[in-house]
Amino acid sequence: MKNSNVMRYVATCCVVAVIGLFLYIVYESKMLSYLSGDPKVCINCHTMNTHYATWQHSSHREQASCIDCHLPRDSFANKMLAKAKDGFNHSMAMTFRTYGYNLRITDDAAERIQNNCISCHAEAVSQMQQNSQLYSQFDDAVPMGRRCWDCHRMVPHGRTRNLTTTQHNLGVKEL
Amino acid sequence: MKRSTFVTIASVVIMVPMLLLVFSIKENKAEQAAINSVPEIAKLEPKSAEWGRYYPRQYDSYLETRKSDEIKDVLKQDPNLVVMWAGYGFSKDYNAPRGHYYILEDNINSLRTGAPVDQKTGPMPTACWTCKSPDVPRLIEEKGELDFFTGKWARWGNEIVNPVGCADCHDNETMRLTVTRDYLKRGLDAEGSEPFADANHQDMRTLVCVQCHSEYYFKKTTWTDPTGGEQVAKVVTFPWDNGLSAEDIESYYDEREFTDWTHKLSRTPMLKAQHPGYETFKTGIHGQNNLACADCHMPYVREGGVKYSSHKIGSPLEDIQNTCLNCHGETEQEFKDIIARKLERKNELANIATGILAKAHLEAAKAWELGATEAEMKAALMDIRHGQWRWDFAVAAHGGFFHAPEETLRILGSAINKAQDARFKLRVILAKYGAVDYEAPGYATKEEAQELIGLPMEKLVKDKMEFLGTVREEWVEDAATRGIYDPKTREMEFSTSYSE
Numbered sequence: 001m002k003n004s005n006v007m008r009y010v011a012t013c014c015v016v017a018v019i020g021l022f023l024y025i026v027y028e029s030k031m032l033s034y035l036s037g038d039p040k041v042c043i044n045c046h047t048m049n050t051h052y053a054t055w056q057h058s059s060h061r062e063q064a065s066c067i068d069c070h071l072p073r074d075s076f077a078n079k080m081l082a083k084a085k086d087g088f089n090h091s092m093a094m095t096f097r098t099y100g101y102n103l104r105i106t107d108d109a110a111e112r113i114q115n116n117c118i119s120c121h122a123e124a125v126s127q128m129q130q131n132s133q134l135y136s137q138f139d140d141a142v143p144m145g146r147r148c149w150d151c152h153r154m155v156p157h158g159r160t161r162n163l164t165t166t167q168h169n170l171g172v173k174e175l
Numbered sequence: 176m177k178r179s180t181f182v183t184i185a186s187v188v189i190m191v192p193m194l195l196l197v198f199s200i201k202e203n204k205a206e207q208a209a210i211n212s213v214p215e216i217a218k219l220e221p222k223s224a225e226w227g228r229y230y231p232r233q234y235d236s237y238l239e240t241r242k243s244d245e246i247k248d249v250l251k252q253d254p255n256l257v258v259m260w261a262g263y264g265f266s267k268d269y270n271a272p273r274g275h276y277y278i279l280e281d282n283i284n285s286l287r288t289g290a291p292v293d294q295k296t297g298p299m300p301t302a303c304w305t306c307k308s309p310d311v312p313r314l315i316e317e318k319g320e321l322d323f324f325t326g327k328w329a330r331w332g333n334e335i336v337n338p339v340g341c342a343d344c345h346d347n348e349t350m351r352l353t354v355t356r357d358y359l360k361r362g363l364d365a366e367g368s369e370p371f372a373d374a375n376h377q378d379m380r381t382l383v384c385v386q387c388h389s390e391y392y393f394k395k396t397t398w399t400d401p402t403g404g405e406q407v408a409k410v411v412t413f414p415w416d417n418g419l420s421a422e423d424i425e426s427y428y429d430e431r432e433f434t435d436w437t438h439k440l441s442r443t444p445m446l447k448a449q450h451p452g453y454e455t456f457k458t459g460i461h462g463q464n465n466l467a468c469a470d471c472h473m474p475y476v477r478e479g480g481v482k483y484s485s486h487k488i489g490s491p492l493e494d495i496q497n498t499c500l501n502c503h504g505e506t507e508q509e510f511k512d513i514i515a516r517k518l519e520r521k522n523e524l525a526n527i528a529t530g531i532l533a534k535a536h537l538e539a540a541k542a543w544e545l546g547a548t549e550a551e552m553k554a555a556l557m558d559i560r561h562g563q564w565r566w567d568f569a570v571a572a573h574g575g576f577f578h579a580p581e582e583t584l585r586i587l588g589s590a591i592n593k594a595q596d597a598r599f600k601l602r603v604i605l606a607k608y609g610a611v612d613y614e615a616p617g618y619a620t621k622e623e624a625q626e627l628i629g630l631p632m633e634k635l636v637k638d639k640m641e642f643l644g645t646v647r648e649e650w651v652e653d654a655a656t657r658g659i660y661d662p663k664t665r666e667m668e669f670s671t672s673y674s675e
Contacts, residue, residue: 004179011179014186021193028200046207095199160482 034087039065045094047103050165051157058156069116070109082112101163107141113149114142216347219316219355221309223340224661230341232478237340237486240274241667247271248672250621253526255533257624259563262439263447264289264298266628267635270672272573275488276664279307279338283647284671290638291329291646299328300409305356306387309342310335310659312355320357321398324408332646333653336660344383352379356386362413380467381453388452388468388573389413390424392433419454421568421586425561439628441539443556448567455572459579471498490574514577521569521576524587528566531594535559537615538601545608555600562593636673643669 025031033041039055042048055061060069071086072078093099105113118125129144137145153159214229227234249269250256260266264287273281282288282303291297302324305311314334315323323331346353354360359382360371374382393409400406417423417430425446428434434444456462461471471491473484491498492514495507503510539555569575569586576583605613618624625632654660 007179007183011182011186014183014190018186018189018193021190021197025193025197025200028197028204045203046210049210091196091199094203095195160477162481165482 034083037065037067039067042066045090047094047099047163050161050163051103053165054157054161058158060156064116064120064156068120069113072112073116073119102161103163110141110147111143114144114147117148118143213348213350218347219309219313219342220347221313221337221340221342221659222661223309223337223342224663226341226345232481232483233486234341236476236483237488238276238663239487240489241276242487243274243489244277244667244670245271245273246670246672248621250624251672253529254618254621254624255529257621257630258440258533258536258618258628259529260447261536261628263436263445265447266625266630267632268672275339277338277667279335280665280667281671282307283332284639284643284669286635286639286673288328290635290642291327291332292642293646294330294332295327297327297329300324300393301326301328301330302393302409302411303328304331304335305411307339308335308337309340309355310337312342320410321396321406321408322400324393324396324410325398325406329646332650334659336650336654336665338664339387340661340664343386352376352383354379354382354386356411358391358411358413359386359389362389362415365413366415366419377465377467380469381456384468384472385453388450390449390451390454390568392428392435419451419457420582421451421454421565421589424451424454424568425564428564438536438559441536441556441559442543442552443536443539443559443563445560446564446567448564448571451568451572452574452578455568455575455582456578458582459577461578474498474501517576517580520580521583521587524584524591525566525570528562528587528590528594531591531598532559532563532566534615535562535594535597535601538598538605538613541610541613541615542601542604542608545605545610547604547608551604551607555597555604558593558597558600562590562597565590565593632673639673 030041030044033044039052043052052066055066067079071082118129125144132144132146135145139145139147149155214226216226216229220226223234223237227237247270249271250266256269257266260269268286270281270285287299288303289298310331311323314331343355344352354371363369363371363374363382369378371382391411391413394412396408396410398406398408414424414427417427428446432444433446435447436445437443438445456468469484472488473486474491474494474497475482476485476497492511495510499505499510500507505513535555536559539552539559542552542555565586569583569590572578572583602611605611616627618627622632655662
């Protein structure tokens with residue numbers, strides 16, 4: 001009987017600790033900021049400094065922020081689902097250091113981006129979309145079978161986007 | 176009991192990944208702070224090595240300017256210049272510029288800065304240091320601008336010890352470009368078309384260079400020192416009130432009756448142009464398209480995955496691949512040929528101009544000798560003044576033949592015209608005094624020309640060598656004991672036009 005009281009006490013402490021830890025993580029990771037669309041949220045961690053700086057120096061910065069290209073825009077549910085999925089993957093990668101200096105996009109992310117390219121530049125690419133049906137498809141991951149940025153290689157991050165390219169804060173001006 | 180054990184185990188299991196996440200966030204935040212931190216560099220830190228600790232690539236490429244080390248004696252190339260600058264320092268010693276690395280050494284070694292024996296002797300004012308060193312903004316900050324610009328060149332010999340470097344153009348806290356010489360701000364505001372307050376980042380990529388690569392003069396300014404004594408400062412000033420063209424600046428000087436010196440032979444109230452690089456660049460096609468100096472003179476380079484702007488400032492022709500070809504489609508060879516031809520065109524007219532101007536000075540000297548009056552000579556001398564000013568403006572602008580070929584050739588054309596006007600007027604005077612056939616004496620070399628204008632070259636060199644062995648050594652020792660200079664920027668062989 002006495003033993004069970006101790007155990008109950010331990011269990012309560014553990015639950016309180018978990019809740020406390022969770023609240024601490026919410027604070028420390030600026031978790032709530034991830035609900036917004038502000039590009040600066042993407043440089044909460046330094047990993048995206050280079051991508052932020054290159055975007056910030058591109059013409060796209062006036063028209064499209066990070067999430068306008070990198071998240072699906074067809075529905076709110078899909079957007080939030082993608083955010084949650086990316087957030088989980090990023091946390092894993094950051095915690096276990098599974099990423100290198102040159103990040104490569106996943107097929108899933110490529111598809112999202114290409115859909116977003118097409119949705120903004122719909123008129124410009126409408127003929128291409130039709131023509132693309134007639135030719136061989138290079139890449140199953142994206143609509144039209146060819147990634148826009150295979151040719152538009154500088155859009156919008158330039159070609160030098162190694163994570164070490166913005167050392168000493170050069171280029172990221174908001175911090 | 177079973178339930179509380181389960182809750183405990185579940186809580187611990189949940190806590191493990193949460194703790195891992197917390198550690199990871201903490202670790203990444205520390206890293207982020209390190210990456211985002213701006214290095215701690217003191218305000219106006221004159222030692223470039225201090226900045227180089229944090230920006231090793233930029234610093235190393237800056238040191239590479241030591242590769243531009245050739246002493247090209249311009250007087251030897253065209254002895255006419257000796258005659259044209261008679262009575263002025265440039266007739267003693269004048270070399271084409273070398274890399275930024277040598278900027279301080281060449282200033283100290285030049286015969287133009289003379290051989291001071293203490294802080295109060297020598298031919299030049301403190302203003303001659305203005306563009307040589309980040310110690311200049313440091314001193315201006317410490318002493319005040321007017322105090323800095325007061326006294327003889329030798330006054331700051333033991334203070335100005337670092338060649339032009341990081342602090343001349345960069346803010347220590349943000350690394351942004353910054354103008355450290357206020358006279359540029361005043362010049363731009365006086366000119367009016369592009370006030371300094373309107374300058375954006377792209378403008379700054381030119382303006383930091385314009386602090387030095389511009390036409391200037393030393394404006395006499397009286398001020399009262401803290402002890403109540405009256406002092407005269409010679410303040411570097413940009414003569415841009417009327418505009419940036421050769422004629423605008425000429426009229427600025429004429430309105431103020433400013434002269435750099437009186438010519439020893441022709442007694443002309445002369446002007447000396449000092450590298451009006453900005454003024455000419457703005458008229459050229461690249462300037463009109465709002466390119467900045469840094470676009471071609473500091474191209475981006477890559478080392479591994481790192482991209483940075485090269486601080487090895489020099490001729491873009493050394494790296495055509497990475498400069499011209501960023502925008503243009505021709506081949507390297509085609510570019511070299513096109514630019515070589517531009518240079519030939521400029522040299523052709525410039526050589527005609529110097530030949531005529533030197534003769535005009537010698538003919539004026541003859542007219543004075545024969546008894547010509549000031550009233551008779553005045554108009555001819557004004558033509559010489561304007562002709563030589565325009566020639567100088569065209570050739571002293573570094574790279575003017577390329578930056579603004581049309582403007583450079585136009586100014587050279589008007590210089591030749593002015594000089595020939597002078598000679599026409601002088602011939603009338605000579606005729607009046609019975610010397611219609613007078614032919615100016617010739618000279619084949621720099622040495623002959625220096626002898627003709629009566630320069631005691633041997634003594635000048637001897638005094639200079641003594642200065643370098645005594646006063647100069649003391650400056651270095653003093654700076655070394657105080658630890659205010661970066662020795663790495665001063666390791667070089669002694670090399671001048673007069674040493675063997």
